[in-house]
Amino acid sequence: MEKEKLIQILWDYLRMNHRLSKSDCIVVLGSHDTRVAKRGAEVFLEGFAPLIVFSGGYGKLTKHIWNCTEAEKFARIAVDMGVPEECILIESKSSNTGENILFTKELLNKRQIKARKIIAVNKPYMERRTYAAFKKLWEDADVIVTSPKMELMEYLAATPAGRLRRMKSSV
Numbered sequence: 001m002e003k004e005k006l007i008q009i010l011w012d013y014l015r016m017n018h019r020l021s022k023s024d025c026i027v028v029l030g031s032h033d034t035r036v037a038k039r040g041a042e043v044f045l046e047g048f049a050p051l052i053v054f055s056g057g058y059g060k061l062t063k064h065i066w067n068c069t070e071a072e073k074f075a076r077i078a079v080d081m082g083v084p085e086e087c088i089l090i091e092s093k094s095s096n097t098g099e100n101i102l103f104t105k106e107l108l109n110k111r112q113i114k115a116r117k118i119i120a121v122n123k124p125y126m127e128r129r130t131y132a133a134f135k136k137l138w139e140d141a142d143v144i145v146t147s148p149k150m151e152l153m154e155y156l157a158a159t160p161a162g163r164l165r166r167m168k169s170s171v
Helices: 002-014 034-045 070-080 097-110 124-137 152-157 160-170
Strands: 025-029 052-055 088-091 117-121 142-146
Touching: 002 124, 002 152, 025 034, 025 097, 034 052, 034 070, 034 117, 052 070, 052 097, 070 088, 088 097, 097 124, 117 124, 124 142
Parallel strands: 025 052, 025 117, 052 088, 117 142
Antiparallel strands: none
16 A cells, blocks of 8 residues: 555656647657647647647667657547648657657757647656657747647556456456
8 A cells, every 4th residue: 555655646746737828839749648749739739839749769769669750650540530740740760758858859840830838748657758859959939848648557557568467367
């Protein structure tokens, strides 16, 4: 019981619970967790920004399970949810949080897109890290972070390891 309390404290600390507001663009950081793509698409469809950038190349996990980059996979999910393709940019070279930010910044600069206010989307336990990395690597941007809206136990239950645990306990 004590371990669960401590994990909850850490979970609560890592999630920043920022309030979303109108921004210049949404940057969705790639990973194996497609719920991040869905959250990015939701934020776009709610009208918080006119542009969404999916950032992520072939990750350590995803290169073995997907036949495309994380950014491409996430963009497909967003299009399937109703995000217009013309509102999507793809950055597919990055392999970590820092590169997600730097390569997205470079992509927007090349296209002469000014992004002063950004909504960054990542996994719930990556919110604080994402925020800190943006503050360090994109100093002139005002960043808000968000993630899939899930509580700790719901998040864990929906992960592959959580599903495996449930299957084992039902046998």
